[in-house]
Amino acid sequence: MKMKRVFPILALLTAVLLSFALYEALVAAPTEQTMGNVQRIFYYHVPSAWTAFLLFFINFVCSIQYLVRPNPVADKLTNWTVLAIGIAACIAAFVIRPLPEGIEPSSVATTGLAITGLYFLIKKCFSQPRTDALAVVTAEVGVVFCTIVLVTGPLWARPVWGIWWTWDVRLTSTLVLWLIYISYLMLRRFSTSGQTPVLAAALAVFGALDVPLVYFSIWIFRTQHPQPVIGGGGSIDPRMLHVLLINWLAFLCFAALVCWSRYRLEILQREVEETQALEALLEPRSSP
Amino acid sequence: MNFLYAAYTATWIIHITYLGTLVRRYQRLSREIEELKKK
Secondary structure, three states, X not given: OHHHHHHHHHHHHHHHHHHHHXXXXXXXXXXXXXXXXXXXXXXXHXXXXXXXXXXXXXXXXXHHXXXXXXXXXXXXXHHHHHXXXXXXXXXXXXXXXXXXXXXXXXXXXXXXXXXXXXXXXXXXXXXXXHHHHHHHHHHHHXXXXXXXXXXXXXXXXXXXXXXXXXXXXXXXXXXXXHHHHHHHHHHXXXXXXXXXXXXXXXXXXXXXXXXXXXXXXXXXXXXXXXXXXXXXXXXXXXXXXXXXXXXXXXXXXXXXHHHHHHHHHHHHHHHHHHHHHHHHHHOOOOOO | OHHHHXXXXXXXXXXXXXXXXXXXXXXXXHXXXXXXXXX
């Protein structure tokens, strides 16, 4: 009941934030000198990509938890591994010198701690079957954001590069990522096997390996895609960065609300399916 | 400018379409719940 009252307020706040972010992107942000106004696509393209990556990462964490939690030894081992990742990231941030170009020590430590924190937060808040529900939800909403990335990218590329698409590493790996999660959703939708959640979780774990490849492809390979604007030797006007971060915050709030609604729908759907299955079992069979 | 508007419009069309599918799924589920309650 309390949630029902909070949701409209959060939805209204998100709508206000999205409107403000849109105004900032279209009006307040300075016009880029060489590309002109078409550069403003960047304020929707990049936050959508970051949101999709975050959602796929949550899907990855949920899938791992769904696979390891029934086995106490694997569960404990994973807990220690995740803790070790957090500690190693903190140590690496302040010990390893020099770090690769464009990587700040604070971002290494923050990323490590965020991974550890997110893992244990999900573990504390969601039971093992519920992690499966959250995995489906994040994959679905992640695909929506990834679709936006794949649509807005060519709409920026056509006037700037003169072509809609090129098979460079960043673009191709993003398309592959999208296809992996589309196949994940198709598996969830059409497979009737009792093992579907396990198979889907395994697919998600391998699929998530593509996320770092997409993200770091422009750092590692020589690509046609623009270089990173944050880190990696890239630079951005502080006013543009401000607008970019406002848009990302707005998209994150929107994604959280959509995930929340979709999660409630998923739980309700599972409860209905369980009740229907129980009813079918209890129904008296007609005699031959 | 056309490409800019096309990108922003496409983004919101995708979001609204997805929200529409959620509403449709929720309505279907509500009907199923009503049917279960009647039994």
